[in-house]
Structure formats: C-alpha cells, structure tokens
Amino acid sequence: MKKIEGKFDEFGGKYIPETLLPLIKELEDQYFKVREDKNFQNELTELLIDYAGRPTPLYYAKNLTRKIGGAKIYLKREDLLHGGAHKINNTLGQVLLAKKMKKNRVIAETGAGQHGIATSMACRLIGLKSEIYMGNKDAIRQKANLLKMELLGSKIHLVNSGSQTLKVAINEAIRDWMKNVTNTYYLIGSAVGPHPYPTMVRDFQSVIGKEIQMQMHEKIKKNPDFVVACVGGGSNAIGSFYPLLNKNIELIGVEAGGYGLNTDKHSATLNFGSKGILHGMLTYVLQNEEGQIKNTHSISAGLDYPAVGPEHAYLMTKKLVKYETINDDEAFNAFLLLSKTEGIIPALESAHAVAHAIKIAKERRKSETIVITISGRGDKDIEIIKSKLKNVKN
Ligand SMILES: *Cc1c(COP(=O)(O)O)cnc(C)c1O
Numbered sequence: 001m002k003k004i005e006g007k008f009d010e011f012g013g014k015y016i017p018e019t020l021l022p023l024i025k026e027l028e029d030q031y032f033k034v035r036e037d038k039n040f041q042n043e044l045t046e047l048l049i050d051y052a053g054r055p056t057p058l059y060y061a062k063n064l065t066r067k068i069g070g071a072k073i074y075l076k077r078e079d080l081l082h083g084g085a086h087k088i089n090n091t092l093g094q095v096l097l098a099k100k101m102k103k104n105r106v107i108a109e110t111g112a113g114q115h116g117i118a119t120s121m122a123c124r125l126i127g128l129k130s131e132i133y134m135g136n137k138d139a140i141r142q143k144a145n146l147l148k149m150e151l152l153g154s155k156i157h158l159v160n161s162g163s164q165t166l167k168v169a170i171n172e173a174i175r176d177w178m179k180n181v182t183n184t185y186y187l188i189g190s191a192v193g194p195h196p197y198p199t200m201v202r203d204f205q206s207v208i209g210k211e212i213q214m215q216m217h218e219k220i221k222k223n224p225d226f227v228v229a230c231v232g233g234g235s236n237a238i239g240s241f242y243p244l245l246n247k248n249i250e251l252i253g254v255e256a257g258g259y260g261l262n263t264d265k266h267s268a269t270l271n272f273g274s275k276g277i278l279h280g281m282l283t284y285v286l287q288n289e290e291g292q293i294k295n296t297h298s299i300s301a302g303l304d305y306p307a308v309g310p311e312h313a314y315l316m317t318k319k320l321v322k323y324e325t326i327n328d329d330e331a332f333n334a335f336l337l338l339s340k341t342e343g344i345i346p347a348l349e350s351a352h353a354v355a356h357a358i359k360i361a362k363e364r365r366k367s368e369t370i371v372i373t374i375s376g377r378g379d380k381d382i383e384i385i386k387s388k389l390k391n392v393k394n
Contacts, residue, residue: 006195008314014194016280019178028196030101052081052088058215063341071364074371076212085376086236087118093204095122098185105129108187109173111166112301113145115189120152130154133173137164190233191309194280198309205239212371228252229373230352232302234309236375254356256298257327265297269308270316270323283310299328300348326352347376
C-alpha cells in the first residue's frame, strides 16, 4: 500500500488538539483499509447505484449552447441524485465506514442544511443515530431544510455562539466529538478538515470525474477541453477534477465573488485569502492581519465558507487548476438563464459554475467542449430568487 501522510506539499496536515490524535489515527487506519477492501467498495457502489441514483447523466445542453453560440456545453447532472446534490456520494461512504468502525452515533455540521439532510438519509439507510449541528442564523434562513432533517429522524443542535453559521457549527461538532470519543463518528461534509478527511472526501466524490471521462468518451470519443465546478469547501470540484488531472483538460474552480471583489463581502478564499490554519488544516483562509477569520458572504449558503480544501490550495500553487470568481448577480443571471433555456433549475452554488462556463463558451469555437458540474438542484433557493426578482423589478 502506498504511504499517504496527508499533506499536499505544505497544505493539509492535522492541526488538532492532542486529545483528538488517537481518534484521527483510528479513522486514518480504518479508512485506508476500506479503501483497498473490495467488499466495502462493492457495497458502496451498489448503494450509489440503487439508493442515490448513479450514474448521473451527462447532458448536452444544446439550447444553452445555441443561445451562447460558442463551445458545446455539457452538464454533469449531480442535481438528479437522491437529496438533490452531490453530498450523498460522500455521506454514504462515510456512514458505511462509521458502521465498519462500530460507531453507533454520527454527528455532522451543516450550513444551509444540504449536508445535514444527506447525512440523515445515509444514517437512516444504514441504521445509525444522527445528530446535526447548525448555526442559529442558518436555521432561520433555511427553515425547510431544518424540518427535513427532523423528519429524517435527526436530532438538531442549534448553535448560538459567534457568527451563528457554519464556522461555529463545525467548532461545536468538534467539541462534541472530543467528549464522545468511543461511540461517535464525525462526518465532515466537504473536502476540508484534518487528514484524512480531505483525501477521503475527495475519493468518495471522485466518482463524478470518473463518470465525466467515461461519458465524454461515449459521446464524443475524447476528453472535454474544459471542466468547470463551483468551490465552497471544494468537494464537488475536487471530485470532478481529481480523476482528470494531467490529461490536457483545462480545470476551473469557481469561487463566490459575493457583492464584488472590491468589497469585503465575498467568499473568494483562493483568490483573496492567505495561508492560515482553520478547522485542523493548513490552507488558504480569509483572515485579517491578526489572523482573525473574516465574515464571508455569498448569495449561495454552500459557498459561504472562509477556508477551502487544502488540495485546492496545492492545485492552485502548482497551476494545475485555475480558480476564478463569479459574483452574486452573475450567478443569479445564470440561474435564470439555465432554468429558461433548458428547464433545469440549478442550485445557486452551481449557477456560479454555469456563469463562468458561459464566459468561456463565448470565446471558444464550436468544436470545443465544456463540462459543467451541476452540483445540486435549485429548489432550495427559490425564495432567495423570488425576493431578488422583486428587487430587480422595483
Ligand atoms: C454544499 C454544496 C456546495 C459546496 O460544497 P463543495 O464541498 O464545495 O462542493 C455546492 N453545491 C451544492 C449544491 C451544495 O449543496
């Protein structure tokens, strides 16, 4: 077995309190065992097919392509998965691992609630208890998702401290984990956190990129020229990119530009952050001179995070992947355009990738191809869209 020490050059690592070290070590040992275990991988593949709905289609968006009038645009439809987003790829894998590790209680953090829902689903399927940490502010913003998590049998812990958002929900989940070492598994929702999480989540999400390659070869007998995905913590993007690295494909991650890059109200961590440590990893972080974490903003809750997965920091410094930004208004317009041209309502997160792909398509020839990972569906976002539409009209 290849040795993996959990660093992407200087990025990643395990910057955690000593009490967590034995837990992380146990997780690491168990994960790299099941990674090579045929039975485990077969069981996961079966669930991804029968429960989650894989493989997802790769759809040639001919209406959108005609409208833009440049390169051909394809959509990788992760929005069609059970739960409406790519998150189930990861939660099924990690809950199976939790069962294997004989943990009967799973805890998770959630921002908008998508990861909390995907965790709840996987826990019901496999038969483990689930408890979800959620910031109070997010719970108010995302009432419907809170209700869904409760219906799916999860206990919800609302977090009232600090920003009352994802950042503090993670802090509380880690605190819980330290107190309940023996029976509890901490299920992180993106390619972030201490090693082995970024690698593990990347592995579970890599099914996206593997399918993209296979499906493009079925359709056009070659690789696409571009693959574009949005970056919050970076799990749908790393899953799309990792199997396609060094294949002469231009890979582009899209961060949230929020109100604009000349304001402080954005979440463009890779473009405007600096090296720092948050949530157990060395990565790019949005922080002030004293190292205090800044408050971020995005129209899409899923991209509203002040750090980013450490492998993206590595891929950026190695120039293997490019990272661009799209602001709230551009994402909003792309959301409307995809809905109207193709009858597909994308998540606002995914709309960032759509907006950037459209910019590329315009500049490129008809013979070139772009794949956009549609990380989720937009039903959860219609209230935000409705209020923004009102503002535009007035
Ligand atoms: C959570 C979420 C994201 C952001 O998470 P990543 O880990 O960056 O993929 C993007 N899109 C959707 C639909 C989400 O639910």
